Amino acid sequence: MRTNETLITRAIIDRYFEKLKKTIEVDVAVVGAGPAGLVAAYYLAKAGRRVSIFERKLSIGGGIWGGGMLFNEIVVQEDAKHILDEFDLRANPYGEGLYTIDAVETAATLTSRAVKAGASVFNCISVEDVVMRPDRVVGVVLNWSPVEMAGLHVDPLSIRCHAVLDATGHATEVVHVVERKVPGKLMTPTGKIEGEQSMWPEKAEKLTLENTREVFPGLFIAGMAANAVFGAPRMGPIFGGMFLSGEKVAGLILKHLEEEAEGR
Numbered sequence: 001m002r003t004n005e006t007l008i009t010r011a012i013i014d015r016y017f018e019k020l021k022k023t024i025e026v027d028v029a030v031v032g033a034g035p036a037g038l039v040a041a042y043y044l045a046k047a048g049r050r051v052s053i054f055e056r057k058l059s060i061g062g063g064i065w066g067g068g069m070l071f072n073e074i075v076v077q078e079d080a081k082h083i084l085d086e087f088d089l090r091a092n093p094y095g096e097g098l099y100t101i102d103a104v105e106t107a108a109t110l111t112s113r114a115v116k117a118g119a120s121v122f123n124c125i126s127v128e129d130v131v132m133r134p135d136r137v138v139g140v141v142l143n144w145s146p147v148e149m150a151g152l153h154v155d156p157l158s159i160r161c162h163a164v165l166d167a168t169g170h171a172t173e174v175v176h177v178v179e180r181k182v183p184g185k186l187m188t189p190t191g192k193i194e195g196e197q198s199m200w201p202e203k204a205e206k207l208t209l210e211n212t213r214e215v216f217p218g219l220f221i222a223g224m225a226a227n228a229v230f231g232a233p234r235m236g237p238i239f240g241g242m243f244l245s246g247e248k249v250a251g252l253i254l255k256h257l258e259e260e261a262e263g264r
């Protein structure tokens, strides 16, 4: 057995670049590996689509890990129970149609299942812009998060895809870029980002699902980003809406990919 340092280095570089080369052209680029992005990536990969997830942080899971205020349990309502079952997540009934789940188990399981379904995860990479041709989003522009954090003047690299999912949570970063560069053209009432409203879980959970949709040609939104774009409230550590939004957007994107392939 050879375990010398150059062999280890070669193994890591070879395997990473295999993954990276496969991501130069994919079906879907998911931006943000929170609950909505991970669930969407899982269903898309399960349906046989080439999916890459880009996550700014080193850790995958977004806002799941900390539960509510660092109490690492999350709450999910009955409507989303079928998704917990799909992921084999252990849900503890709490009454009134609510379940609690260990937040750490949730983050780890969603990540593991998305990767095993075939999604490639690129952590510590930030999406800083989109590729536009001429009036639709056809890719994303990437840079290392440490480059962004250090404020280094380093040009990014780009990849092409047939759909981009903004699952960046409250920040709704990809939609912000499009709004800035193509003002007034979002598929919202004002053509702009409507802006997130204050906490109202019952309303927010329903609206998350309604707001999950295509917001600009080739650009979809899910999770908290969907509510931020359409001016709906936040909901705190209840996650059923995030899971359902991920599931819904995967369906919308699959339809979009089929229609595009048929030239419609």
Ligand code: 48F
Pocket: 031, 032, 033, 034, 035, 036, 037, 054, 055, 056, 057, 061, 062, 063, 064, 125, 126, 127, 128, 167, 168, 169, 170, 171, 173, 174, 222, 223, 224, 225, 234, 235, 236, 237, 238, 239, 242
């Ligand atoms: O915030 P996040 O968990 O979004 P989500 O899937 O879920 C929201 C809940 O966590 C919670 C809530 C609950 O019910 O309100 O807040 O909508 O995950 C978003 C991820 O996107 C990453 C960010 O680091 C986080 O992990 N992210 C944000 N901007 C970028 C990004 C970017 N430009 N490039 C790459 N990753």
